[in-house]
Amino acid sequence: MAVRLYEGKDHAEAYLQFRVAPQELIGVIVRYMEKRTKTFRLAVDVGCGSGQGTTLLAPFFAEVVGTDISPAQLEQVSADGGPSNVSYRQCPAEELPFGSGAVDLVTAMTAAHWFDRERFLQEADRVLRPGGCLALLSYTMDMELEYGDVSEALNDICNEFYAALFPYRNPHIGSSSVKIYADMFDSCPYPDKEWNECLRIKRTVPLSGYVGMVETFSSYQVLKDKDPAEAERLSSHFRNKLLAAMKTSSPDTEVTMVVKYFYWLARKP
Numbered sequence: 001m002a003v004r005l006y007e008g009k010d011h012a013e014a015y016l017q018f019r020v021a022p023q024e025l026i027g028v029i030v031r032y033m034e035k036r037t038k039t040f041r042l043a044v045d046v047g048c049g050s051g052q053g054t055t056l057l058a059p060f061f062a063e064v065v066g067t068d069i070s071p072a073q074l075e076q077v078s079a080d081g082g083p084s085n086v087s088y089r090q091c092p093a094e095e096l097p098f099g100s101g102a103v104d105l106v107t108a109m110t111a112a113h114w115f116d117r118e119r120f121l122q123e124a125d126r127v128l129r130p131g132g133c134l135a136l137l138s139y140t141m142d143m144e145l146e147y148g149d150v151s152e153a154l155n156d157i158c159n160e161f162y163a164a165l166f167p168y169r170n171p172h173i174g175s176s177s178v179k180i181y182a183d184m185f186d187s188c189p190y191p192d193k194e195w196n197e198c199l200r201i202k203r204t205v206p207l208s209g210y211v212g213m214v215e216t217f218s219s220y221q222v223l224k225d226k227d228p229a230e231a232e233r234l235s236s237h238f239r240n241k242l243l244a245a246m247k248t249s250s251p252d253t254e255v256t257m258v259v260k261y262f263y264w265l266a267r268k269p
């Protein structure tokens with residue numbers, strides 16, 4: 001069964017503002033494909049949200065289509081529509097509006113854990129042409145911060161923040177996203193496939209950007225729906241603790257945020 005948690009306008013806006021687009025991983029996917037094919041006609045980014053990852057595929061494919069089940073997320077797609085070869089469709093990941101064998105690349109970026117995974121893998125297999133590729137990527141919740149000589153202290157505080165949100169994690173994703181993707185990888189019957197458990201992607205962001213990113217987590221959103229005052233209190237508490245450890249009062253102070261991506265790639269025979 002798939003789960004729908006991305007229907008709120010505020011959540012979609014925060015998502016667009018704070019999430020990290022995985023530029024480095026697009027390079028990994030394209031290089032994987034280049035070793036195996038010359039055909040870069042159609043890429044489909046499933047669970048595309050507001051299209052931050054989708055548009056990164058535009059330079060490499062004749063056509064890119066982002067699909068998502070949430071109208072609120074799709075409404076955040078940039079007003080000018082972004083690159084001219086990118087378009088969007090509202091549909092479930094398990095019922096993609098493409099003919100059998102029509103697609104060169106199916107991606108899902110930080111999204112496949114929400115899908116009905118078995119049905120999605122069958123649907124991806126249906127739409128991929130022989131020789132087409134599947135790329136699933138996501139990141140762990142335990143993002144790290146680097147700042148001067150207090151990085152360790154900051155990470156202890158971050159870990160407390162994640163632990164406070166853990167009880168609000170949706171049961172559909174269980175306690176480990178890595179395990180979900182590892183299980184999907186194991187169930188993929190394509191012989192040519194690769195698993196990578198940790199690619200550290202770094203971004204310089206204001207501390208408020210890090211806190212904003214954590215607030216986009218589905219667990220924070222669950223708490224916010226249940227008890228908005230407690231969600232706000234928790235977020236301010238941890239922001240203030242981080243600022244105190246950094247010996248600054250400005251949430252605009254820049255930190256390095258380390259996001260630990262994991263991914264798998266596979267080529268349909």
Ligand SMILES: C[S@@+](CC[C@H](N)C(=O)[O-])C[C@H]1O[C@@H](n2cnc3c(N)ncnc32)[C@H](O)[C@@H]1O
Pocket residue numbers: 002003004005006007019046047048049050051052053067068069070073091092093094108109110111114115116
């Ligand atoms: C965490 S967001 C990731 C968005 C985007 N790929 C990114 O990296 O920023 C997960 C997205 O998956 C979508 N989603 C969840 N279940 C879905 C389903 N069954 N079919 C299609 N989209 C789905 C949500 O609406 C949401 O936009």
